[in-house]
Amino acid sequence: MYGSARFAILLLLLLLCLCNPVLSDKKHVSIKNRLRFGRNMTLHCQSKDDDLGEQNVADGDEFGWDFSVNVVGTTLFYCDLGWESIEQYPFVAYSFQRDFVRCNTGCAWLISVEGIYGLNGQTGLWEFIYHWPN
Numbered sequence: 138m139y140g141s142a143r144f145a146i147l148l149l150l151l152l153l154c155l156c157n158p159v160l161s162d163k164k165h166v167s168i169k170n171r172l173r174f175g176r177n178m179t180l181h182c183q184s185k186d187d188d189l190g191e192q193n194v195a196d197g198d199e200f201g202w203d204f205s206v207n208v209v210g211t212t213l214f215y216c217d218l219g220w221e222s223i224e225q226y227p228f229v230a231y232s233f234q235r236d237f238v239r240c241n242t243g244c245a246w247l248i249s250v251e252g253i254y255g256l257n258g259q260t261g262l263w264e265f266i267y268h269w270p271n
């Protein structure tokens with residue numbers, strides 16, 4: 138009686154682990170200021186459930202956070218970014234659908250004067266992803 142209940146729980150845990158290897162992973166997003174010449178940036182990131190607050194990130198510093206993706210695969214964090222004349226540039230910092238392969242352990246971003254680079258975790262290369270609006 139006792140033994141079979143324990144066995145059932147073990148079986149359940151095993152199934153959860155086997156079916157859900159990607160979804161149970163912890164992820165990390167980091168966004169680094171590479172604007173140079175002492176330029177600050179402001180960053181406000183949020184998901185449907187979490188507001189990470191308005192951040193002031195100095196040149197050379199980064200802002201990052203940890204999270205777990207939800208089981209239905211709809212996890213999405215977006216940020217509003219500002220520096221000099223760019224007041225509020227919205228971009229998606231993590232989207233499960235876009236990024237579960239591209240950034241397997243999390244997404245890394247570099248904010249530069251040209252635009253925003255994202256690290257492709259599959260190739261190890263920085264890709265130019267977002268242009269600033271003209």
Ligand SMILES: *[C@@H]1O[C@H](CO)[C@@H](O)[C@H](O)[C@H]1NC(C)=O
Nearest residue numbers: 174175176177178193194195
């Ligand atoms: C950047 O931010 C810091 C404090 O958050 C401030 O002291 C500094 O003056 C800012 N630099 C510029 C260039 O605005």
